[in-house]
Amino acid sequence: MRQKTLIALTLFALLVSSMSIARSAFAVNKVIGSKQCSDSNCHKSIFDQMLFHPHESFFNKDFEEKGKKIAQKMNVKDHFDDKKCAQCHTTLVDSKYPKVPDEEKGLFGIICETCHNPAEDWVELHDKKGKVEEAVKNGMRNTRNLYAWAKDCFACHRGAKEEYFKAGHRPGDKFDLIKYSQGDFKHWVWSKKEKEEGNLDAKLMEKLGKIWITGEVFQAQTSAMRISEASGSGEFTSKNHAMLVAALKNLEVVEKSIPSDNLRKIIDAGKKVTPDPATAKAVVEEIKKLANSYVGDLDKSPIGAGKISAFPIPGENEYIRKKK
Numbered sequence: 001m002r003q004k005t006l007i008a009l010t011l012f013a014l015l016v017s018s019m020s021i022a023r024s025a026f027a028v029n030k031v032i033g034s035k036q037c038s039d040s041n042c043h044k045s046i047f048d049q050m051l052f053h054p055h056e057s058f059f060n061k062d063f064e065e066k067g068k069k070i071a072q073k074m075n076v077k078d079h080f081d082d083k084k085c086a087q088c089h090t091t092l093v094d095s096k097y098p099k100v101p102d103e104e105k106g107l108f109g110i111i112c113e114t115c116h117n118p119a120e121d122w123v124e125l126h127d128k129k130g131k132v133e134e135a136v137k138n139g140m141r142n143t144r145n146l147y148a149w150a151k152d153c154f155a156c157h158r159g160a161k162e163e164y165f166k167a168g169h170r171p172g173d174k175f176d177l178i179k180y181s182q183g184d185f186k187h188w189v190w191s192k193k194e195k196e197e198g199n200l201d202a203k204l205m206e207k208l209g210k211i212w213i214t215g216e217v218f219q220a221q222t223s224a225m226r227i228s229e230a231s232g233s234g235e236f237t238s239k240n241h242a243m244l245v246a247a248l249k250n251l252e253v254v255e256k257s258i259p260s261d262n263l264r265k266i267i268d269a270g271k272k273v274t275p276d277p278a279t280a281k282a283v284v285e286e287i288k289k290l291a292n293s294y295v296g297d298l299d300k301s302p303i304g305a306g307k308i309s310a311f312p313i314p315g316e317n318e319y320i321r322k323k324k
């Protein structure tokens with residue numbers, strides 16, 4: 001049994017590392033589960049918020065009904081067990097999923113470690129005074145690295161390819177990085193240092209501005225990627241093309257206000273894409289490279305509240321679901 005689990009985990013790790021905008025090497029064997037994060041009471045409120053979040057809905061009845069229909073069309077026998085679904089809907093691949101009791105849901109869906117990285121090597125360090133950097137060296141995700149965390153969101157949220165769409169899966173067209181990462185998902189707080197320095201309104205504006213620009217760049221990049229892999233100019237391609245065009249329009253506004261060679265090149269390359277996979281194939285690698293360096297640089301210097309207020313940024317609290 002143990003061995004079977006290990007094989008499954010290894011396969012999963014290989015699979016995740018080969019995903020298209022791959023989440024960087026994800027050491028599944030170092031996942032400790034979220035119970036420890038909440039048991040100590042340190043993160044109980046984040047844990048409770050997480051249990052209520054759709055990130056855990058893989059185990060709901062409603063999901064099961066919808067999921068079964070999609071799975072059937074894709075010849076997936078058991079969506080709980082099959083990598084084709086579990087790679088995005090859970091953190092570990094293990095046959096015990098169907099029996100997960102309610103109180104344990106939060107340990108298997110999209111959990112703390114899915115986003116903050118497997119914790120075995122850093123959990124003991126990260127809450128010790130002055131040890132945060134060491135924890136990051138040992139694998140903890142630096143939450144101030146906007147590029148790295150946004151890349152994760154997009155790998156799942158805009159990662160479903162045409163074959164999923166054809167089987168009835170959503171194309172990810174609702175994913176908006178501000179709406180989805182703030183609102184009732186939001187669980188970050190200002191650090192003591194940031195509070196002491198003051199000026200929190202301007203800091204928030206700066207943060208939202210950068211999240212928004214990053215989201216639009218990834219939206220353009222992933223749309224081009226999905227088009228490049230598609231089989232032709234069908235509905236999936238045209239949906240992705242519409243998302244690409246919308247993102248480019250927003251990026252034009254950014255480029256006017258904060259001129260940048262890399263961003264200009266991203267927009268120009270994106271405009272060459274039509275609802276024809278061949279046009280996307282020709283530019284997708286270039287867009288990926290440019291986006292990587294553009295978003296990486298974005299984090300390094302301030303934009304300024306004046307400029308950001310001109311961008312069509314959604315409110316940070318536009319996305320609050322009603323509690324059931």
Ligand code: HEC
Pocket residue numbers: 063066067068070071074076079084085086087088089155156157158159160161164169170171172173174175
């Ligand atoms: C690349 C990642 C990825 C893969 C692979 C994937 N999903 Fe999803 N799935 C998502 C995301 C992200 C959402 C949420 C979509 C949103 O909010 O726009 C979702 C939503 C769903 C929903 C809810 C739809 C609704 O309308 O409420 C179902 C059901 C579902 N997926 C089933 C499946 C099944 C079955 C498979 C395997 C055949 C699968 N998914 C594979 C990422 C994925």
Ligand code: HEC
Pocket residue numbers: 034037043046047048050055110111112113114115116143144149181187188189190
């Ligand atoms: C879907 C991904 C995701 C999940 C699941 C998740 N987080 Fe987060 N978390 C993030 C991101 C992204 C940030 C940074 C957000 C920002 O700054 O806007 C963050 C920020 C944090 C912070 C604040 C760190 C700081 O520097 O301010 C803590 C603490 C935290 N998460 C703990 C947890 C715990 C504990 C869990 C599980 C109960 C959890 N997170 C689940 C993505 C996630």
Ligand code: HEC
Pocket residue numbers: 054055056057058063087088089090110114115149150152153154156157179180181182185321
């Ligand atoms: C491992 C894959 C994965 C990662 C990484 C991930 N998500 Fe998700 N997320 C999902 C899936 C799957 C769903 C849909 C669950 C469902 O509907 O059953 C979802 C749903 C959501 C929803 C609820 C959408 C709705 O329809 O109400 C929000 C909000 C969200 N994710 C935000 C984020 C943010 C922000 C990040 C990055 C910090 C992120 N997610 C990273 C897989 C992921």
